[in-house]
Amino acid sequence: MSDTPIFRRLALLGLGLIGSSVARAVKKHGLAGEIAGHARSAETRAKALELGFVDSVHEDPAVAVAGADCVMICTPLGSYKSVAEAMAPGLAKGAIVTDVGSVKGSVIRDLAPLLPETVHFIPGHPLAGTEHSGPESGFAELFEGRFCLLTPPPGADEAAIDRLTRLWQGMGSTVETMNAEHHDQVLAIVSHLPHLIAYTIVGTATDLEDDLKSEVIKFSATGFRDFTRIAASDPVMWRDVFLNNKEAVLNVIQRFNEDLTALQRAIRWGEADKLQDLFTRTRAIRRGIIDANQA
Numbered sequence: 608m609s610d611t612p613i614f615r616r617l618a619l620l621g622l623g624l625i626g627s628s629v630a631r632a633v634k635k636h637g638l639a640g641e642i643a644g645h646a647r648s649a650e651t652r653a654k655a656l657e658l659g660f661v662d663s664v665h666e667d668p669a670v671a672v673a674g675a676d677c678v679m680i681c682t683p684l685g686s687y688k689s690v691a692e693a694m695a696p697g698l699a700k701g702a703i704v705t706d707v708g709s710v711k712g713s714v715i716r717d718l719a720p721l722l723p724e725t726v727h728f729i730p731g732h733p734l735a736g737t738e739h740s741g742p743e744s745g746f747a748e749l750f751e752g753r754f755c756l757l758t759p760p761p762g763a764d765e766a767a768i769d770r771l772t773r774l775w776q777g778m779g780s781t782v783e784t785m786n787a788e789h790h791d792q793v794l795a796i797v798s799h800l801p802h803l804i805a806y807t808i809v810g811t812a813t814d815l816e817d818d819l820k821s822e823v824i825k826f827s828a829t830g831f832r833d834f835t836r837i838a839a840s841d842p843v844m845w846r847d848v849f850l851n852n853k854e855a856v857l858n859v860i861q862r863f864n865e866d867l868t869a870l871q872r873a874i875r876w877g878e879a880d881k882l883q884d885l886f887t888r889t890r891a892i893r894r895g896i897i898d899a900n901q902a
Contacts, residue, residue: 613774614639614703618675620668620690622646622655623841624736625707626681627745630660632778635747645671645694646742654742669697677774680706684847687714691721700725703767707733709794709844711758711787713851719760727767729759732790733780734798738839751779758787795855800863802845803856805837 617639619626626644633639644661645668646652652664665671672678672694682690687708698704704726708714714730722728735753737744755775759768772782785793812823812831823831849856873881 610637612638612640613770613777614675614677616641616643616675616677618643618645618672618678619661619681620645620671620678620694621681622651622661622664622742623681623740624744625733625749626679627655627658627660627742628735628747628749629679629681629707629745629778630655631745631747632750633774634660636777638774638777639677643671643675651742658742660742660745668694671697672699672702673697674699675702677703677705677771680704680708683841683844684708684710684713684851685843688717688721691718695721695723698723698726701727703727703729703771705729705731705757705771707731709798709848710852711756711790715758715760715787727764729757729763729768729771730787731758731771731775732756732794733775735780736840738836740841748779750775753780755780755782756790757782757784758790759784760787791852791855795852795859799848799852799856800859802837802840803849803860804863805834806845808834809838 617630617633619630619642622630622644630642630644633642641663642661644652644655644664645666646655646664647666649666652666655661655664663671668690676699678694678698680687680690687706704718704722705728706714706718708730709732711730711732715728718730719728733750733753733755735749737749757768757771757775768784775782808831812820815823870882870885872878873885
């Protein structure tokens with residue numbers, strides 16, 4: 608637990624899996640003196656107070672951010688504009704405004720013009736999550752041993768970047784910074800394409816005849832079970848991810864389709880050496896992920 612909180616008042620706009628996990632981790636490690644929350648749903652606001660991971664909860668975003676020296680947007684990307692417009696009048700001078708969204712280029716494009724020049728805007732993205740959603744699904748350990756990527760715009764205040772870095776480190780994350788375009792290209796490969804494939808495979812299974820579908824579910828091996836776990840992720844969040852990282856996702860889909868065609872050809876023509884070479888190379892990637900403690 609920190610002896611001196613990094614922030615006096617942390618405002619969390621959105622209290623689902625990520626927002627509620629941030630609140631729990633911040634409380635556990637004493638990283639903020641006070642946590643204020645905002646959620647559109649009265650049911651979510653009531654549940655957050657019942658669970659006790661926020662000190663106050665507000666229907667109006669401007670009230671939630673009033674007096675906060677750190678504001679974190681934890682809502683789906685599609686709601687960012689409306690949230691920013693609503694909270695802007697309540698932002699305190701010198702406050703750090705950040706977020707947890709999976710796409711960064713669109714966040715900078717959409718939010719920067721709506722924020723007053725008196726705040727520090729530092730987008731962020733914790734590489735952590737589960738297939739669950741809602742305030743009851745969060746837990747303080749979600750970010751431990753995971754990366755958090757910060758994408759500060761050119762000219763961002765270094766002291767503000769340092770404070771936000773220490774916040775994520777205090778929650779157990781390893782923090783790295785990069786530009787937004789590079790972030791979106793990397794995430795298109797490591798996160799967005801795998802989710803798209805999972806949704807497609809599970810969607811294919813749902814279109815099978817009823818008797819075959821029931822056996823697919825009954826005899827699911829680990830691979831298909833893993834796909835169903837990924838495909839159970841928040842549909843609103845992932846709809847917004849694909850729409851807001853359109854160019855990078857379409858580019859990586861094209862490359863994937865070309866690789867899939869080559870694999871299809873190798874299977875059709877019995878090219879055993881090509882198949883074994885591919886499977887050998889991909890094993891090395893898995894070993895690298897294990898060595899990096901990301902398994």
